[in-house]
Amino acid sequence: MIQTVYIIGIGLIGGSLAKDIKKSRPDITIHGIDTSAQHLNEALELGIIDEKTTVEAIDKADLIILSTPVDAAVKLLPMLLDRVSDFGLVVDVGSTKSEICKVANAHAKRRNFLAMHPIAGTEFSGPKAAVANLFQQKTNIVCEIEKTAFKLQEKALNLFASLGMRMRYMHPESHDKHIAYMSHLSHISAFMLGKTVIEKEKNERDIFDMAGSGFESTVRLAKSSPAMWTPIFKQNKDNVIETLQEYISNLTHFKTLLESDDFEGVYKEMDETNYIKQILNGIQ
Incomplete structure (x- = not known):
């Protein structure tokens, strides 16, 4: 059961995921990580996240959602996999998948990573751009699911399905x-x-x-x-x-x-x- 979610990058996608997770699963505690102190403070004031935290604490997370620009995600992923617990899962939501899957495949904890792309969004950015129900009836592309530990992927996909997402499975290159x-x-x-x-x-x-x-x-x-x-x-x-x-x-x-x-x-x-x-x- 997922009880703690850490979201790295509290912008449109990360913030909207936080809003919908809180609505669907009010028992989950959402921790926010962002390079912008202003974004973190806004997210806390708006009730998007419950607490501010740092990357150093992610070993306590059941689910880590990596919602940064794709270049930052590729650099961050190895460090996150180094720190994630055996029972934690790192999910990225970027709109390119080949590069991050290559990085994940080179890591010993590949089983603790799930590559996905929820196809939803607006032209706005930052915590104030976060909107509820953004993912209702939207397609979520999941890549190389066979490389993720079954119990971990099952918990995450059940959570995302509860937000209204339709799952579709695809190779990163496709x-x-x-x-x-x-x-x-x-x-x-x-x-x-x-x-x-x-x-x-x-x-x-x-x-x-x-x-x-x-x-x-x-x-x-x-x-x-x-x-x-x-x-x-x-x-x-x-x-x-x-x-x-x-x-x-x-x-x-x-x-x-x-x-x-x-x-x-x-x-x-x-x-x-x-x-x-x-x-x-x-x-x-």
């Missing part, structure tokens, strides 16, 4: 390839759309006045934290480059259709892409 298309590319598109508009529309008031809901929803992800996303793009560089090449090819083709006044072709491209509605409706 996860990183698919997530490059489904998440990483959309963030790059939003950042670059925002950059294009800022460069061409020098008058900030014009942007504010003319930004409709379509622009706002499309560029929303450009408000995401560069400190979080730069390491993600670095760790998944090869897959991201591949997706960008395909995306740029499609953009170039669409531009060519416009230049040649082939509006029948323009219509066909959009009409065929409308099929995405059926796919997304099936997911919801």
Whole structure:
């Protein structure tokens, strides 16, 4: 039975997990660890965590949730596995899996680690961004589960399922390839759309006045934290480059259709892409 949860990184994901765990299992004590004293104090004031603690105390934890930027997670994981008790489990929630799984596989306590990626979030960060029920009906990708001790994985997955997550199992390399298309590319598109508009529309008031809901929803992800996303793009560089090449090819083709006044072709491209509605409706 999980009684003590230590969350390292009390931001959007870590904080939202804390909120939902407290709601689902009020008997669990949640300890917070963060490099930012301000974040820790905010999390305590908001009731997201019950106590502040340090990495040195994680041997007392039943479950350690590693919710830092992916570059920090890779560096922290060996130290956490060194310190975790035989009955404790370290879980990471980063959006790249290959690199951290390689690090875990080289450690003697690999059985005390579970790699997963709950696909949920917003463009905001920090403890104040934490929201309840963020993971309801969201997919949680779990990688290399066969390398985690059965009793440990069972306790953790039961807890996460109680938060409303749907479990799906995948190899780390497959996860990183698919997530490059489904998440990483959309963030790059939003950042670059925002950059294009800022460069061409020098008058900030014009942007504010003319930004409709379509622009706002499309560029929303450009408000995401560069400190979080730069390491993600670095760790998944090869897959991201591949997706960008395909995306740029499609953009170039669409531009060519416009230049040649082939509006029948323009219509066909959009009409065929409308099929995405059926796919997304099936997911919801």
